Amino acid sequence: MLEHSFTQKIIEQLFKHTGVEGEKLIGQSPLLHYINLKTKSANRGSKSRGSFANLYAIYVLVEDYIKVSETQEYAQYEGAIFSDLFSRQRELPFGTKLQNHALNHRLNEEFHKYFPTLQSQVILREKSRYWINTFFLEVMIDGKKYNLSRAIISIIDLYIEEKRNAFERFIEACEGLQTLERKDSGKASEFILGLLKPNVDARLFEIVSFSILKYFYHNQKIFWGFRKEDLTEENLTLYKTGRTNANDGGIDFVMRPLGRFFQVTETLDVKKYFLDIDKLEHYPIIFVIKTEEEIQTVKDKLRSTAMQQFGIEKIVEKYMACIEEIITIPILATYFHHAISEGNLSYILQEIVNQSKIEFNYEADE
Secondary structure (H helix, E strand, O other): OOOOOOHHHHHHHHHHHHOOOHHHHHHHOHHHHHHHHHOOOOOOOOOOOOOHHHHHHHHHHHHHHHHHHOOOOHHHOOOEEHHHHHHHHHHOOOOOOOOOHHHHHHHHHHHHHHOOOOOOOOEEEEOOEEEEOHHHHEEEEOOEEEEOHHHHHHHHHHHHHHHHHHHHHHHHHHHHHHHHOOOOHHHHHHHHHHOOOOOOOHHHHHHHHHHHHHHHHOOOEEEEEEEOOEEEEEEOEEEEOOOOOOOOOOOOEEEEOOOEEEEEEOOOOHHHHHHHHHHOOOOOEEEEEOOOOOHHHHHHHHHHHHHHHHOOHHHHHHHHOOEEEEEOHHHHHHHHHHHHHOOOHHHHHHHHHHHHHHHOOHHHHO
């Protein structure tokens, strides 16, 4: 069993609801073992990745199980309607913009990766009806059967509370640094650079990348028009196109008026890059990559992996030519220092706060 800072709280909740030592229950329950793995970010602060999607899929189905079991045998239940489960997910903290992947396949797929010898799936599905597999809600200890449903709800509630508190501390830190920025700009700069580390939550990395790039470009001007004697002067403006990790065709940021596309990623999986290029019909893309490796090293890795996949140089070079630019963590740091040299530190901080509140549904939770 993987032990982390939140494991003890899981053990406490299990004992509270069953009277059995939590370690024993986790040892006998694949679902509890999975939940323990998925909650390891609870006490690592707002910068660590949360696991809300798959945990919320478990949560809403277990919640539905408890409600149904109060009035009838769950085995006779006709199943929960997808739209009801999906709406309930989005009512939960940080859940407003969750997509349907966890309920439909992602939870079962990931669970199978952790427990490949188990044939049973956590979520059972028949067309538009869904059930939790009760096999995973019951554990036999010393000849006695224990139901884990209420303990699971309590554990996930506690995880949500831990993540909410961490995020609130993050927002308070950002807002506090805004007030101190003029007196101690070094501390504020150090804080923001800390959000560019490889282990930072992917959503925060995208938000910070956007905030830096927005104020790196915003003082740069171009002149454009349809006649050389009638040109328009315009600043470069970067727009965030939607939520992070959204299925939006591979466009995270768009620059006006140049029409440059930016895609943020944390992987060097060449399939992901080429898929984004295919989605946009080979329109040039700038990739912002959560890596500290040199740009040439990244390009060499992508080209080498692509050659292994395709084996034809002409095809590989056609894709590689669509990578307009690669921006890595060191490049973002350089752009950040340039932006703050122009007096944009407080604007970057405010942008991080604003985008984070939107992304994590902070204001709606309040």
